[in-house]
Amino acid sequence: MPARTTRELFDMDPSSQPPAHVIRVALATGADQCFDYAVPEALWPVEPGCRVAVPFGKGDRTVQGFCVEVLDDAATDQQAHFRLKAVKRVLDAEPLLDASLLDLARWISDYYVCPLGQTLEAMVPAAVKKDIGVKTEKRFYLAGDAEPDPPLRSHKQRRILEILREHGATDADHTVPAADLLALAECGSVPLMNLRRAGLVKMTRHEVYRALPAVPAGLYRDEAVVTLNADQERCLAAIETELVAGRFGVSLLHGVTDSGKTEVY
Numbered sequence: 445m446p447a448r449t450t451r452e453l454f455d456m457d458p459s460s461q462p463p464a465h466v467i468r469v470a471l472a473t474g475a476d477q478c479f480d481y482a483v484p485e486a487l488w489p490v491e492p493g494c495r496v497a498v499p500f501g502k503g504d505r506t507v508q509g510f511c512v513e514v515l516d517d518a519a520t521d522q523q524a525h526f527r528l529k530a531v532k533r534v535l536d537a538e539p540l541l542d543a544s545l546l547d548l549a550r551w552i553s554d555y556y557v558c559p560l561g562q563t564l565e566a567m568v569p570a571a572v573k574k575d576i577g578v579k580t581e582k583r584f585y586l587a588g589d590a591e592p593d594p595p596l597r598s599h600k601q602r603r604i605l606e607i608l609r610e611h612g613a614t615d616a617d618h619t620v621p622a623a624d625l626l627a628l629a630e631c632g633s634v635p636l637m638n639l640r641r642a643g644l645v646k647m648t649r650h651e652v653y654r655a656l657p658a659v660p661a662g663l664y665r666d667e668a669v670v671t672l673n674a675d676q677e678r679c680l681a682a683i684e685t686e687l688v689a690g691r692f693g694v695s696l697l698h699g700v701t702d703s704g705k706t707e708v709y
Contacts, residue, residue, distance in 0.1 A: 465490070466528065468513040469498055470561035478512060478560065482528040490514065490531070492546060493539025497532045506532060510564045512546060540568050581652045583619035584608065584636065584645050594644060600631040601639055608645065616648050670707050679708050 465483040467490050481498050483490055490496065490511050500507045541549070541564065549567060553560040586608050596602050607628050613620045626633060639645045672680060679697060686693045697705045 464488075466515040467496070467511045467531070468515060469496060469509040469531075470512050470559075470564055471498075471500060471507055471509040472561045472565040473500070473507050473509075474559050474562050475500075476559050479509075480515065480528055482530045484530055487531055487534050490534055491539045492543070493536075493541040495535040495540065497535060499529050499532065504529070508535070509561055510541070512560065512564075540572065579652055580649050582622040583648050583650055584622060584625055584640075585613040585615060585619045585648070587644055587646050588615070594642075598635055598638075600629055600635040603629045603631070604636055604639060605644065616646075619648060619650075622647075672707060673704065676704050676708050683708075 464485060465488050466480055467483055468478045469481055470478045479498075479500075481496070492511050492513055494511050495508055496511055497506050497508055499505070545567060546564075549560060549563045552558065553563045586605070594605075596605075604625060607625060608614075608620060611620050612618050622633070622636065626636065629635070636645070640647060679695075683695050686695065697708060699705050
């Protein structure tokens with residue numbers, strides 16, 4: 445068995461440059477500590493509260509975690525002698541959890557002796573993690589290097605190019621959704637795909653969010669002033685005493701169904 449130095453065993457490399465960006469990640473797998481990862485320039489910036497995909501363990505299996513801290517320059521310099529694993533993907537363009545929710549997660553993790561990563565995972569709704577309500581939309585624009593008036597036999601293809609010009613769809617920031625484009629051209633997708641194969645139009649994908657349906661008027665009521673009875677007032681006064689004192693405590697509202705607990709809450 446070849447001899448290994450302590451430096452080799454602990455992945456230390458004195459000649460390596462410190463990573464430009466390092467974040468601290470709480471893994472959703474249930475690990476009871478956080479881990480530091482280098483962030484490639486192509487994925488930077490990463491904000492606390494965003495989910496990331498990182499390699500973990502001896503086999504470098506990909507797991508998800510939450511960025512809980514961006515290390516400052518001094519902390520980053522301390523990583524100069526260690527070969528940190530790199531973040532593979534950043535899963536969120538914006539943080540799912542803000543600073544106050546991260547602080548709350550740390551308190552919950554400490555008080556209930558639950559790994560921070562699992563706590564953060566439980567705080568994010570399942571629909572958000574599954575991207576429910578989000579879909580990818582294909583959008584098209586004119587290829588910049590295409591001929592101004594290419595010879596086309598197909599009337600439908602010429603019409604598609606005319607529509608893109610009319611809408612100023614000349615780059616990736618100015619596009620027309622595929623569904624709208626085909627509806628205006630009154631054609632199927634084949635002429636559009638042929639234009640793309642010929643290099644006359646280009647396609648990009650955009651994430652769009654589906655609007656929630658409007659709530660029917662009969663299913664909600666306007667805010668109203670709640671008038672409490674004597675028992676409810678007594679319960680509320682006891683709870684307010686704890687809040688004003690700034691003490692942590694637990695209050696139990698005990699009562700049968702429809703006894704008025706919700707109004708106190």
